[in-house]
Amino acid sequence: MDPTKLDAIILSHQHIDHANDVNIMIEAMTTGGYSKRGALFAPRSALEDDPIVLTYVRDYLNDIHILEERATHTLGNVEISTPLRHVHPVETYGIIFKTPRYTVSFIVDTRFFPELIEKYKGCDLVVINVVRYNGKGGKKLDVDHLNLEDVKRIIKGISPKQAILTHFGFTMIRSKPWEAAAEVEKETGIKTIAASDGMEFDLANELA
Numbered sequence: 001m002d003p004t005k006l007d008a009i010i011l012s013h014q015h016i017d018h019a020n021d022v023n024i025m026i027e028a029m030t031t032g033g034y035s036k037r038g039a040l041f042a043p044r045s046a047l048e049d050d051p052i053v054l055t056y057v058r059d060y061l062n063d064i065h066i067l068e069e070r071a072t073h074t075l076g077n078v079e080i081s082t083p084l085r086h087v088h089p090v091e092t093y094g095i096i097f098k099t100p101r102y103t104v105s106f107i108v109d110t111r112f113f114p115e116l117i118e119k120y121k122g123c124d125l126v127v128i129n130v131v132r133y134n135g136k137g138g139k140k141l142d143v144d145h146l147n148l149e150d151v152k153r154i155i156k157g158i159s160p161k162q163a164i165l166t167h168f169g170f171t172m173i174r175s176k177p178w179e180a181a182a183e184v185e186k187e188t189g190i191k192t193i194a195a196s197d198g199m200e201f202d203l204a205n206e207l208a
């Protein structure tokens with residue numbers, strides 16, 4: 001993507017593997033601050049508790065919108081809503097993008113809890129962060145992340161037209177994400193693919 005053509009940047013939470021480039025992206029979107037433009041959406045915690053968004057770049061933006069549970073914002077003809085706070089060590093929100101034609105749910109980092117299924121239902125496409133393959137055969141780690149078994153349950157419950165798996169940890173990489181995606185597709189009956197670096201997904205073509 002050409003950052004100078006972006007309308008907005010959305011930060012789900014302040015963890016470094018998600019927020020590391022936020023300042024660089026704001027600089028790029030605003031041509032180093034020469035053209036004041038665009039919006040940032042972020043949880044309050046990312047701006048106040050761990051102020052990962054530097055103060056000087058905040059002035060380069062037209063707007064900063066605070067993400068909150070059950071809030072909806074409008075960006076052009078896209079509705080951006082954050083239906084519920086995720087169970088994760090810091091304030092984290094998944095996002096539902098609603099365009100005139102499609103609804104896309106982006107389920108970011110979280111521990112599994114049943115409301116995820118209920119709140120992200122009714123979408124055409126679900127993009128979901130799956131960090132761990134599973135706890136089988138090893139020490140089951142107690143972490144606030146989804147594993148492949150959780151993801152199968154969520155995809156089955158939401159029943160979108162298609163699903164994209166992303167944000168893989170080492171156990172997912174080792175299990176070959178495309179094979180994990182095939183396993184999800186086989187067990188849920190929902191077309192599922194694994195994201196890869198640089199991958200593009202054309203909603204109009206892929207969801208037709």
Ligand SMILES: [Zn+2]
Binds near residue numbers: 013015018088109
């Ligand atoms: Zn995280």
